[in-house]
Amino acid sequence: MEKQMKAWRLEKLGGKLELKEAPVPQVRAGSVLVRVSVSSIVPYLKAYRDGKLAVYNPPPQEFTIGSNAIGYVEEVGQDVWHLKPGQRVALSSQIIARDNVKSPMTILLGITKNGDAALSAQLDWTNGTLATYVLAPVESLTPLDGLEKYTDAQLSAVTKFAVPYGGLLKGQLAAGETLVINGATGSFGTCAVFLTVAMGAAKIVITGRDQSALAKVAAKAGNRVIPVVLKGNVQDDAQSIREAAGGGIDMAFDMVGNAQDPNSTLAALLSLMPGGRLVIMGSMAVDLPIPYTYMMINSLSILGNFMYPKDAIRKMLELIKSSQLPIDVIEPKIFKMEQLEEAMDAAEAAGNLQNVMINCQS
Structure with a gap:
């Protein structure tokens, strides 16, 4: 039987x-x-x-x-x-x-x-x-x-952290770089915050529209994390991100969920320094309008990413074992x-x- x-x-x-x-x-x-x-x-x-x-x-x-x-x-x-x-x-x-x-x-x-x-x-x-x-x-x-x-x-x-980890690997985040995380108060976005701290980012600007939720994540993640509340104006929000970072951003990581407009993603993109890159892993209900000439002149890159490579979880476990990544949060x-x-x-x-x-x- x-x-x-x-x-x-x-x-x-x-x-x-x-x-x-x-x-x-x-x-x-x-x-x-x-x-x-x-x-x-x-x-x-x-x-x-x-x-x-x-x-x-x-x-x-x-x-x-x-x-x-x-x-x-x-x-x-x-x-x-x-x-x-x-x-x-x-x-x-x-x-x-x-x-x-x-x-x-x-x-x-x-x-x-x-x-x-x-x-x-x-x-x-x-x-x-x-x-x-x-x-x-x-x-x-x-x-x-x-x-x-x-x-x-x-x-x-572990498997919740693995999704944003795949995007951070795709963007080749390096220790000492400055990062903005758009959609940082969502489930995967929050995991991305703790991952970037563990991976050695020097400054992590986290964005969203809920000031209280941003403050809670920043309080748990440490003093390298700087919350910025977005207002909806692309140029003003991009400037706020740059000011919070003390200059431009090396890498933008987009984990915004079910966005009805592209404004926050565009603000993250426009906060990048020349040569910067934007990794998109979120979900947006509309298309992302690309400023063609601006992208070309500033040598910017947009990288789409789905999930993570086969060895991502194995690599990430080393961050947990060394107490760099606190999964018990x-x-x-x-x-x-x-x-x-x-x-x-x-x-x-x-x-x-x-x-x-x-x-x-x-």
Whole structure:
């Protein structure tokens, strides 16, 4: 008889979501069976479930939802050489085809795929982490050795930090540089603040429209962090950013969420010194108008970035082990397996210093 487990199964976007009994996956070459401890709940999961996010491209059949997780290796398949049963691991939902090609297909486990061309990858790795067990490709797992002082719930923040870390790596942030973070009071933006402190930025200007929220982040992150409240006028806001930095900005990092106008992003762009770069990772409901001649004369760069490279979490763990990155500033909010509806509501309403998750063993 097949061993069974509990799993949150979604019929389709806008369809029925139920906690069901499902077979425990069988390992195969290149895979690892993980006993899921905690699974993070993304803020948009309820809207995703209800079919309100048209850009997402889910599996064409009933599947287990859930993205990033912390768990323990239960069993490994052939061609898995380093991970061992019992080892604690972080599971990243991002799966990039291992084929040596120019444009490898990408999926987010339990969420979406990067276009219809990635269907074959999604069919190989259909089910996500809101289950007692999940089967994942070995390259999506990072060992969490040497972090015994942190609980599973605290380490769940690792995958939240990894997203902005990918953008900071793309922008090649160097120690001693000056940075502006637009959207610094959002969940990922706040993580970016603590990351840039850990990575050695000399000054970090954080922007937004909520003075109280900016002040709270700055108070926790230290005296290199300078809050600037934006007023909505692009030129004036750019000048305020430059003045706060004591000159121009080397790098702008845009993590603004669901912006209805481009003004704050443009202010960050126009605060850059000649040769500066803007990394965009946020979500904007309108296009970004580019000042062509200004960009050319000042040798500015705009870099788009999605997610993070495969080794990002492993690299970031060294910042945590050396006490440079305080992941415990993020408060875990833990719900039981059957409380997914409440957890989705809590994730939607969560503050920037909170991380909502499901205990998949409860």
